[in-house]
Amino acid sequence: MSMALTERTNELLALDEMLSACRSGVGQLALISGPVGCGKTEVLDAFAERALRAGALLLSATAKRSGAEVPFDVLVQLFGAGTAPGRLRAQMDRLVDAVPSTNPADAAGTQALRVLYAELLTWTTDRPVVITVDDVQCADRESLRELLDLASRLRRTSALLVFTQSDDENAATALVQAELLRNDHWRRIDLTLLSVEGVTALVRAQPDRTALPLSGADIHRLSGGNPLLVRALLDDLRGADPRRPDIAFGQAVVACLHRSSPHSLAVARGIAILGRPTGVGLLADLVELGQEQTRTALRRLELAGLVTGGDFRNPASGAAVLADLRPQERRRLHERAAELLYVQGASASTVARHLLETDGTRQRWTQRLLREAAEVAIASDDLDFACDCLGLAFESSPDDHERASVLARLAGVVWRRNPVAAVRHVSLLIEPSRRGLLSDRQVSAVARSLVWHGMTGEAMEVIDATGRAGGAGGDRRDAELGMIRRWLRSWHPPLSRMVPEVPRRPGTPDGAEVADEHLLGAALLSEVLTRGAVDVVRRAEDILRGCGTEVDEATLEPAEAALLALLYSDHADRALTWCDPLLAAAAERYAPTWSARLEAVRGEIALYQGDLPNAARYARAALDRIAPRGWGVAVGAPLATFIQATTMMGDLDAAGAYAKAPVPQEMFKTRFGLRYLYARGLYLSACERWHAAMSDLLTCGELAAEWEMDVPAFVPWRGAAARLYLKLGDRERAQKLAGAQLRGARQGLTRTAGISLRAMAACSGTHGRLQLLREAVEVLHACGDRFELASALADLHQVHQAMGERQRANAAFQQALRLATECRAEPLRRSLLHQSSDEHVESMVTKQPNGGLVKLSRAERRVTALAATGHTNREIAQKLYITVSTVEQHLTKAYRKLKVTNRADLAAACMPTMADSA
Known part of the structure; x- marks a missing residue:
């Protein structure tokens, strides 16, 4: 049958x-x-x-x-x-x-x-x-x-x-x-209509029933047992066209409705327009029928299996009915639905979804409602809907002030998702800013966005308009200008000098003149990067506590600035404690820009801790999440982290690919340009392009000094330049630069002091070098930067070795090699292995308190030591004058005795624990 x-x-x-x-x-x-x-x-x-x-x-x-x-x-x-x-x-x-x-x-x-x-x-x-x-x-x-x-x-x-x-x-x-x-x-x-059993029997009768993704009960639920709809569903399931998954079903629904009474068709269209079950009264008003006529039509639609509980059984039905409506009629019904729902007190989001389907309206209530719906959507991370609401409010508003305010909000929402797309909106806000149509806070936001994208000329035009909105008084204007200048001081020092300096009132506590509390972080960061700040940890953590564990428009910038203030004050551990929860919170929100900015900070923190793989990983993630063009001048931050980390790891190809990538010229007038020049200088030095590297480092230093941003904890350019001068044979200049950096780092900056002591040691004689390196190791051990500590230990190993102190040299070597391996600092690791003797390497194994190691024969220990420190089988064979096959045999026995299965486990079994035996 x-x-x-x-x-x-x-x-x-x-x-x-x-x-x-x-x-x-x-x-x-x-x-x-x-x-x-x-x-x-x-x-x-x-x-x-x-x-x-x-x-x-x-x-x-x-x-x-x-x-x-x-x-x-x-x-x-x-x-x-x-x-x-x-x-x-x-x-x-x-x-x-x-x-x-x-x-x-x-x-x-x-x-x-x-x-x-x-x-x-x-x-x-x-x-x-x-x-x-x-x-x-x-x-x-x-x-x-x-x-x-x-x-x-x-x-x-x-x-x-x-x-x-x-x-x-x-x-x-x-x-x-x-x-x-x-x-x-x-x-x-x-x-x-067909029963569930009847539909199930039909499904079982299909030749390809095992391939159908829906059961008979599912098909009955969606079709109500209407034979025409059942057949259409089966046709769609067999067709399995992902581009048109419900074409046959939709056509069947429309056919059913056009064969029904005009009242049934009208009510079905009303259900499709409303998109959700509603009372009979609202539906009747929408389709302009009496309530009894509407109830009768609903009963007919339910008997036909199309509707249940006042809504379509299958969402595809509503889509098909809407597609069948003429565009003009569809817009008319949505406009009427919006008005009826507004009168009934429906939520702003519900009403707005209907307004978005119209040609726009200039009624005053719609502007307020669209903005209210947008704010609800922003809070729930539905940015597409928020942008649609704000876009319609902007297009349909007859009031210039309101249009400018809506556009400013829209620009912020778009920036959160895609800074590149926000450029167009920000550009449109320049003229309203000049005309005083925006609030001071909005003007400030526009200026910051323009600076982000390197549009500094336009930014100054906007800044000049500060205080014009609403006839703000002089105090208010001074406060806003002071806040903008403080923010620019930490971002774009040359531009900050173009903003009139606001005289500070006697007795005003530091930072109190900042009118916008969410930019207190920028004020603190500005102090850290310039004249130096006091009580940084308390102030930064107060800001971070105020931000809480949530990330939004109000908390992102102060949190980011506070984290960097901690980092540039040599408190990377505290910055990490606060950063990870914020990064996790951002990951739960639909805000690629927020996540990318926090990933860039997280990568920089990892770099300061010597965690090179994570530094490169977070920086790369930040660059992948936002296109480089979207980063604007701030692209220097993740680029610098990635270039520096990969250079330290010896991946010069990866570092070079990013060092050669085009960057905006305006970036070199910002703090991000300083970090970029420093990182590129290190890369060029690793490539043995000494003069090009020196040019970048000295340019970095000149700009830092000119901008009063010459903070060693931010860019220790002098130490890197001193090492280059040593390579070029100019010890006098090297000593001068290293000494200047050391003097600048003697103010409680532990990591910076350790880096500077190491740089100074490189320029000193043997006995002076030994004392400086011992102090550097002690300081760096306390701050937790594993890469810099490994580098200092490697230098200390060389000094002990030159002085004939084999035991001390061996202890420094072991610690340096372990840390270099952990950091994946391949150039440093290979340099250590190149400088070491076979006895150094073997002693790493023979002196460990691991019971399994003493079971190895001498030949097995020698092979195991070299394998654990990264030598390949061929390198081991060449070093010990044995065959590769013999190496493999020794390693197989060592694996069995040590109960390990690979070289990573072997290294873990052999590497020493950290001991302060230098």
Whole structure:
């Protein structure tokens, strides 16, 4: 049995019984009724085939709405078609010819109908006559009248009339119902939707049922058991076109609705527009029907399996209905829905979603509502919706002040997601800033965005407009200018000098003149980078505590600045404690820009701790999350971290790729340019391009001094330049630079002091170098920078070795090699191995308190020591004058004795613990 005839056996048997009954000369009349799409036509067609096989004369017609205005359209289909006997067709032709289109009920037409009926009666004497009319409720008025009259004339003949009729009520269905009640031999056959079992049986009957992603119960839930929709769903599932997953189902839904009553179609469209279950009152008002009419239409839609609980069973239904609407009508309905929902007090987000589907409106309430909806969306990280709301508010607002304010908010939201896309919005805010249409805080935000993108000329124009909004007084303007100047001082020192300096009032505590509290972090960072700040840890952590563990527009910048203030004050451990929770919080929000900025800070913290792999990883993540163009002048921060970390790890190809990447020239007027020049100088030095490296380092120093930002904890350029001068043979300049850096670092900056002591040691004689390096090791051990500590220990190893102190040299070597390996500082590790003797390497293994190590033979210990410190099998073979195969055999035995499976585990088993034996 076909899909359409599933669970239709009883209905067909009932029709068979009526056909048998009419053979005895008793006319029968059947009315097949049911929801649209439930298979009435299929049942009618199946019965027609059975009637033909049983020898009946079959006359069929299908009534259509398009033919409702054509007189006798259905009768012509019944008696004038090719399947009708010739004499009936001839009589039907005479009827059509005899009836003027203006008056079909004249005498000629009546006479023609009598002859036609008489001819039809003669055919009932030989065999049963079966007359079927599909969708009788759509029949033209003349045909319907004559069909009902014919039903009365054929009551005592071998005739069976079978009509199908939808459940939708109209004048035609009421007329048919009334006439049928007068017939003693009529039967109503009601078709219902398929059961879950029926749909499941259909699914099991599919040849590829195992590939279907939905079960029979799922398909029933989505289709309501409507056979037409079930078939469409199965077609879609078999098609599995990801670009058009619901095309057949959507077409079936639209077909069902267009075959339903106009009221049902209107209500379905209203449900699609509202997009969620609502009360009957709102739905009725939307589609402009009475509430009772709306309830009736809802019942019809539920009986058809399209709707349940006031909403579509399948979301694809709503999409299909909306797509079927003409754009103008769709916009009109959304506008009406927005107004009705607003009056009812619906949420701003709900109303705004309808406003976004309109052409825009200039009503005052819509502007306020769109902005309210945008703020809710921003808080829940739905930035696309927020941008849409703000965009519509901007386009439809007639007020210049309001438009400027909305645009400023929109620029901030877009920047949070994509700084490149925000440039266009920020550029549009320059003119409103000049005209005083923005608040001082908004002007400040615009200026900072322009500086970020390197548009300093435009930024100054905007800064000049500070204080114009709302007739702000002098105190307010001075406060705003002071805040902007302080922020620029830590970002773009040359530009900060162009902002008039605000005289500080006597007795005003430091930072109190900053009007905008969320820029207190910038004020602290400015102090750290310039004249030096006091009580940095307390002040920075107060700011961070005020930010909490959440990241948003108000907390990002102060948190970032406070973290950097801690870092540039040699408190990397404290910065790390605060940074990781903020980075995790940012990862939970849809804010790529926030995450990228915090990743850049996290990478810099890792660099200051000598965690080179994580420094490179976080910097690379920050650069991947935002395109370099989107970073603007701030791109120097992650670039510098990545270049410096990969240089220290010996990956000069990776460092070079980023060192050669184009950067904005304006960056070299910012603090980010200083870090970039320092990092690139280290890279060029590693490439042995001494003069180019020196040029970058000296330029970095000149700019730092010019900007009063010459802080060794920020960019220790003098130490790096001193080492280069040593390579170039200029010890005097090297000593001068190293000494100057050391003097600048003697103010409680532990890490910077350690780096500076090491630089000074490089310029000193053997005995002076030893003392300086011992102090450097002690200081660096306390600050936790593993790379700098490893470098200092490596230098100390060289000094002890030169002095013939083999035991001390060996202890320094072991610690330096372990730290270099942990940091993946490959150049430093290889340098150590190159400088060391075989006895140094072997002693790393033989002196460890690991019971397994003493079980190794001398040959196994020597091979194991070299393998643990990174030598390849071929290098070991060459160093010990044995074959590669012998190396492999020794390592296999060592693995078994030490119970390890790879070289990483072998290194962990052999490397010493940290001991202060230098």
